[in-house]
Amino acid sequence: MAGVELQGLSKHYGDFQATEDVNLDIADGEFLVLLGPSGCGKTTTLRMIAGFIEPTKGTITVGGADVTRLPPWKRSTGLVFQNYALFPHLTVAQNVAFGLEMHKVPKAEIGGKVATALDLVQLGHLADRYPRQMSGGQQQRVALARALAFQPDVLLLDEPLSNLDAKLRHEVRHQIRNLQQRLGITTVMVTHDQEEALTMADRMVVMKDGRIQQLGTQRELYDDPASEFVASFVGRSSFIKGRFSGGRFVSHGGLAVETERRLAGEAVLALRPERIHLGADAADAASPDGSNTYRGKVASISYLGSSIDVEVKLNETDRVIAQVVNKGRESGASVGDEVSVTFPRDVPVFAASPA
Amino acid sequence: MFSNRRIGRWTLNALATLAFLFALLPLIFVTWLSFYEQEIPSFPPTGYSLHWYALAIANERFIDAFVISAQVGLVATAIGLIVAIPASIALTRYRFTGRGAINNLLLMPLVIPGIVLGFSLYIFQVETTIATELPIMGSFWGLVFGHVLLVIPWSVRLITASLVGFDRTLEEAAMNLGADPFTAFRRVTVPGILPGIVAGAMFGFVSSFGNLEVSLFLVAPGQTTLPIAILQYLEWKIDPTIAAISVLQILIIIAAMLITDRFVRISRVV
Ligand SMILES: Nc1ncnc2c1ncn2[C@@H]1O[C@H](COP(=O)(O)OP(=O)(O)OP(=O)(O)O)[C@@H](O)[C@H]1O
Ligand SMILES: [Mg+2]
Numbered sequence: 001m002a003g004v005e006l007q008g009l010s011k012h013y014g015d016f017q018a019t020e021d022v023n024l025d026i027a028d029g030e031f032l033v034l035l036g037p038s039g040c041g042k043t044t045t046l047r048m049i050a051g052f053i054e055p056t057k058g059t060i061t062v063g064g065a066d067v068t069r070l071p072p073w074k075r076s077t078g079l080v081f082q083n084y085a086l087f088p089h090l091t092v093a094q095n096v097a098f099g100l101e102m103h104k105v106p107k108a109e110i111g112g113k114v115a116t117a118l119d120l121v122q123l124g125h126l127a128d129r130y131p132r133q134m135s136g137g138q139q140q141r142v143a144l145a146r147a148l149a150f151q152p153d154v155l156l157l158d159e160p161l162s163n164l165d166a167k168l169r170h171e172v173r174h175q176i177r178n179l180q181q182r183l184g185i186t187t188v189m190v191t192h193d194q195e196e197a198l199t200m201a202d203r204m205v206v207m208k209d210g211r212i213q214q215l216g217t218q219r220e221l222y223d224d225p226a227s228e229f230v231a232s233f234v235g236r237s238s239f240i241k242g243r244f245s246g247g248r249f250v251s252h253g254g255l256a257v258e259t260e261r262r263l264a265g266e267a268v269l270a271l272r273p274e275r276i277h278l279g280a281d282a283a284d285a286a287s288p289d290g291s292n293t294y295r296g297k298v299a300s301i302s303y304l305g306s307s308i309d310v311e312v313k314l315n316e317t318d319r320v321i322a323q324v325v326n327k328g329r330e331s332g333a334s335v336g337d338e339v340s341v342t343f344p345r346d347v348p349v350f351a352a353s354p355a
Numbered sequence: 356m357f358s359n360r361r362i363g364r365w366t367l368n369a370l371a372t373l374a375f376l377f378a379l380l381p382l383i384f385v386t387w388l389s390f391y392e393q394e395i396p397s398f399p400p401t402g403y404s405l406h407w408y409a410l411a412i413a414n415e416r417f418i419d420a421f422v423i424s425a426q427v428g429l430v431a432t433a434i435g436l437i438v439a440i441p442a443s444i445a446l447t448r449y450r451f452t453g454r455g456a457i458n459n460l461l462l463m464p465l466v467i468p469g470i471v472l473g474f475s476l477y478i479f480q481v482e483t484t485i486a487t488e489l490p491i492m493g494s495f496w497g498l499v500f501g502h503v504l505l506v507i508p509w510s511v512r513l514i515t516a517s518l519v520g521f522d523r524t525l526e527e528a529a530m531n532l533g534a535d536p537f538t539a540f541r542r543v544t545v546p547g548i549l550p551g552i553v554a555g556a557m558f559g560f561v562s563s564f565g566n567l568e569v570s571l572f573l574v575a576p577g578q579t580t581l582p583i584a585i586l587q588y589l590e591w592k593i594d595p596t597i598a599a600i601s602v603l604q605i606l607i608i609i610a611a612m613l614i615t616d617r618f619v620r621i622s623r624v625v
Contacts, residue, residue: 052527072530073539085528089546098542102533150532 002063002153003028004049004186009058011044011210018044019210022058029184031177033197036207037233042190045207046156049188051075062153073102078147079156083163084139086131092118092142093127099150117149118142120179137168144176148183155180157189161196173200194234198222206230222272228350231270238276238320240269241352249349253317257292258345266352271343273323278310278333279340293342296320298333312341382605389598396595407599417600420584427570427580428563431499435506435559436552442507443514465508469568476501477572493575501569506559513558517551557615561608 009022019041026032034042047053049060051072059068067075078099087095096114105113118124121141131139140160147155160176161169177200180187191197197204198218206213206221206229214226218234225231228239242251243266249257257269279293296312299319303326310322310333320341324333333339392402411417439461445451446458464472480500484492491497521544529539545552567582574583581604589597 050531052530071535072527073533073535077531079528079531081524081528083522083524085522085524087525087528087543087546098529098534099532102529102538146532 002186003030004154004188005059005061006045006049007059007061009045009048009060010056011041011048011053012056017210019048019207022207022210022212024205024212024215026186026188028063028186031180031187031189031200031202033201033204034188034190034207035194035197035204035233036192036213038192040207041210042192042207043158044210046079046158046188046190049154050077050079050156076153077156078150078152078154080140080143080147080158080160082159084131084143086139086142086146088131090130091127092123092129092131092134095131095142096146096149099146103150105150113149117145120148121145121175136163137172140164140172141175144179148179148185153186155185155187157187159191160189161191161193169196176200198234204234206233208233225270225348228268228270228353231348231350236273236321237270237348238273240271240318240320241266242269243267251318253315255292255294255314255318257347259349260346261349263349263351268350268352270348270350271320273309273321275343275347276320276322277342278312278322278324279342291342291344293340296339296341298335298337298339301333301335310339312339314341385598386602389595389602391595391598394594396593407595408603410596411599411603414588414596414600416579416584416588417581420579420581423578424564424581427495427498427502428560431502431506431563432510432556432560434499434503435510436556438503439507439510439514439555440552443511443518446511447515447518461511462508464504465512469566472504473501473569473572476504476569480573493573493578495578498570498573498578498580501573502563502566505562505566505569509558509562510552510555513555514548514551517548521547553615557611561611564608565604 004024004026006022006024006026010020011018012020022041022045024032034045036042044053048055051067051070051074055068059066061067062076087098090098093114096117097110100110100113114127115124118127121144123138123141123145126134126138131142134142140163144160157176161172164172173196189200201218203215203217204221205215208229214221214230216224221230221234225234225237231237232239240251240253240255240257242249242253242255242257244250244263247262249259249262249267249269251257251269259269277291294314296314298310299313300311302309302311306326307323308326310324311319312322313319320343322341388396389407390403390405391400392404392406393400442457442461446454446461480492480497484490525543525547526536526539529543530536534542565582566580567586570580570583571586574580579587581600585597585600585604588600
């Protein structure tokens with residue numbers, strides 16, 4: 001077991017920067033999730049750790065040892081491929097044994113270790129099957145057992161759940177997380193599904209265009225996003241664009257908003273839907289704590305089951321989405337209703353990104 | 356609509372059957388002829404017998420020729436594979452200057468008329484024999500060399516086809532688990548492209564085993580291959596022995612195909 005450290009890791013293809021100056025210090029036993037939109041360099045980063053892509057610049061350290069120039073087969077990383085990459089001509093047990101054989105584990109011990117690894121993923125009873133005789137979820141678990149069997153220093157997962165259906169994804173998420181905690185193995189997972197990242201990670205990294213946007217715990221990223229991009233990518237936000245003049249934010253639609261954080265010039269507010277309070281009308285819009293309260297008109301309603309999204313039009317340019325708990329019949333505002341909208345002063349504020 | 360489609364399918368089936376029969380017709384006649392009782396083929400036959408098969412199997416020239424053909428075919432196939440496997444890997448996995456040219460060169464023997472190929476090899480071997488004073492011309496290895504050229508295009512074609520279809524993340528998975536590139540190739544890639552290798556070997560062998568034109572130029576007296584032995588027999592005699600030995604040759608090739616097909620589905624790789 002060992003921590004992983006990436007320093008100034010960059011990969012350039014000609015002029016194109018697939019990743020640029022990635023710095024990460026992953027603690028021993030930590031579950032780190034790389035999150036970001038398609039093409040932002042997540043897989044590139046993961047494959048550099050595994051040794052399949054040689055970085056243009058920077059170093060990779062595992063357990064204190066520099067592995068930057070080591071070929072993949074001399075590194076101790078267990079990678080679970082997105083398509084699982086199980087060897088079709090080998091049985092499940094032989095697949096799992098492969099890494100042990102390559103690491104010169106004595107023949108007598110291999111059987112026991114294979115059984116242990118398969119038990120970890122509850123597949124002991126299918127050891128003699130071939131990969132094609134197994135479901136997607138089972139193949140995924142074989143891939144996991146294969147990657148773990150030779151006891152690598154680091155476990156790497158590239159979108160391990162993307163080929164599973166929604167229900168199974170929920171289950172496997174917890175299985176992987178539990179297993180990881182039980183083994184205490186340093187793990188880096190790549191995903192573009194923010195819910196996956198939120199539920200599984202110790203810490204997560206948001207990437208964009210090859211660069212790290214923010215690194216932190218779920219709470220840090222959700223409550224205190226560092227940029228408009230992070231606020232839109234982790235969770236949902238309504239954005240209100242405007243500018244600061246004289247220490248006060250005024251939206252382009254004309255709303256004056258009190259904020260704790262003050263900037264200068266063009267800026268953006270990010271409002272989380274569940275932090276927005278809806279009142280029946282402007283009358284009950286008391287704001288003792290000095291929250292911001294405005295009048296608006298319900299523009300649309302989306303029914304999500306346990307909650308309801310209410311889109312409120314505050315003026316011609318400013319719209320926000322509020323999430324209300326679905327409490328049955330009486331909790332329904334209807335389109336066209338006059339409502340009051342209240343949100344706190346500690347909303348995230350960013351300088352407007354250059355258009 | 357519906358009936359249109361049915362008529363379409365029916366026409367297609369009928370045409371396919373016709374084409375198939377057309378291709379099989381000579382085969383059917385040769386087989387029929389091999390069972391004739393009389394020596395001079397005429398219609399209708401006076402009766403049927405296995406007499407000609409007995410003669411064919413008892414003919415020592417045919418037996419010797421068969422042994423030579425089999426030896427040349429096997430050795431040429433083995434050498435052809437040793438060349439074709441690395442060549443296929445280079446052609447499918449690396450970009451280098453002259454890649455297209457080499458690809459065409461390796462497939463060339465497939466499109467060059469056999470006579471031209473045989474004649475060129477003949478000139479080449481005569482010249483090198485004179486120049487080096489080594490016993491190349493008319494030797495077993497000279498003949499094998501010519502047949503290697505027949506094997507290579509088939510095996511390169513079939514092996515590259517299966518390499519193109521091979522999922523390279525499997526090799527990466529092997530290396531991730533600690534296998535060096537050579538071990539990954541041996542343990543994961545080779546099993547994956549085995550159908551292509553087997554099919555390539557078989558098609559190579561069959562094209563060597565049935566070859567007449569190239570062999571004609573390269574064999575020495577007393578070292579004839581089976582097709583040449585058949586030709587020589589025909590020069591002084593026409594009787595159903597020829598039909599019988601041809602049928603036997605075809606049976607051997609069909610057996611090779613069936614055995615291979617049990618091992619890999621030929622229809623999937625060709
Ligand atoms: N061999 C290459 N040559 C040129 N560009 C490449 C190469 N490999 C990757 N890229 C580019 O690098 C960028 C990052 O790729 P990467 O595979 O890391 O994205 P990703 O974050 O994993 O995206 P996804 O979520 O779609 O898998 C992409 O824009 C991709 O087009
Ligand atoms: Mg990716």
